[in-house]
Amino acid sequence: MKRAAIDPFFATLAAANPHPVSELEYTSVFELLVAVLLSAQATDVGVNKATRRLFPRANTPQRILALGLDALTESIRTIGLYRNKARHLMATCALLVERHGGQVPRERAALEALPGVGRKTANVVLNVAFGEPTMAVDTHVFRVANRTGLAPGRDPLQVEQGLLRRVPAAYLLHAHHWLILHGRYVCQARRPRCEACTVARWCDAGPPAMRD
Incomplete structure (x- = not known):
């Protein structure tokens, strides 16, 4: 993914879900x-x-x-x-x-x-x-980072380090939530839902007709 595409990629995800939260249930x-x-x-x-x-x-x-x-x-x-x-x-x-x-x-x-x-x-x-801008790389984040070209890597640590370098500071706190949710519901493993993807235009794997 071109560096110029990263900001609009995350701006689009953020506009759709400004305050993403974990889907795990907890009170402490x-x-x-x-x-x-x-x-x-x-x-x-x-x-x-x-x-x-x-x-x-x-x-x-x-x-x-x-x-x-x-x-x-x-x-x-x-x-x-x-x-x-x-x-x-x-x-x-x-x-x-x-x-x-x-x-x-x-x-x-x-x-x-x-x-x-x-x-x-x-x-x-x-x-x-604790509100620290860390990057938790699960299977969804790993897949999305590689498939989109956002931060390709051979293993979770390499992807994590790539994301920390490439994700703009303004989006870093919530970035892993946006990527998890995108991977879970849109950029799915077996059949990515490119037709429903709001960020396909910036994705390296998106259909050519949808890319910038």
């Missing part, structure tokens, strides 16, 4: 962390169904530890990799209590030191909870 920083941790290889819809069962019973590190591994595992058994996620979440809760007074840290290194929390999860928490 800790609930957000849990939801994102559970979302690996699972849909937001599936995670929300699980957390609607879990959070009324336990929505703090202390309460999840008190709930116990077996009950936690049962609460989230409808999502993928639920056994591993339950173990990771229990271990994360223990570290939050032991090292951080039960609070979610806002430093990247401390977040990534939590079991089950990788770079993408840390980026989501830093962005959504």
Whole structure:
């Protein structure tokens, strides 16, 4: 994608959705962390169904530890990799209590030191909870960045670094939300909906008749 196209690309996405939000359901920083941790290889819809069962019973590190591994595992058994996620979440809760007074840290290194929390999860928490202009690269962002030519890369880290270099500062805070939503509902994996795409004119893969 030509650099001159990037500003109108994001301006168009921003005009359609000025204040994008995560589709995960949460009411605290800790609930957000849990939801994102559970979302690996699972849909937001599936995670929300699980957390609607879990959070009324336990929505703090202390309460999840008190709930116990077996009950936690049962609460989230409808999502993928639920056994591993339950173990990771229990271990994360223990570290939050032991090292951080039960609070979610806002430093990247401390977040990534939590079991089950990788770079993408840390980026989501830093962005959504703490307002930092990070770039969380999931499968949707990876696909859109490569397909459009916005920030091509061989792996998520390369795409993340490319996006941080190329996305104008004015759009950086919300950029990953716009790209996630665009990839989820328009620039889909199997059949991109180019005919319904408002930014096709700036996309490297858009139909020639729709491009500038």
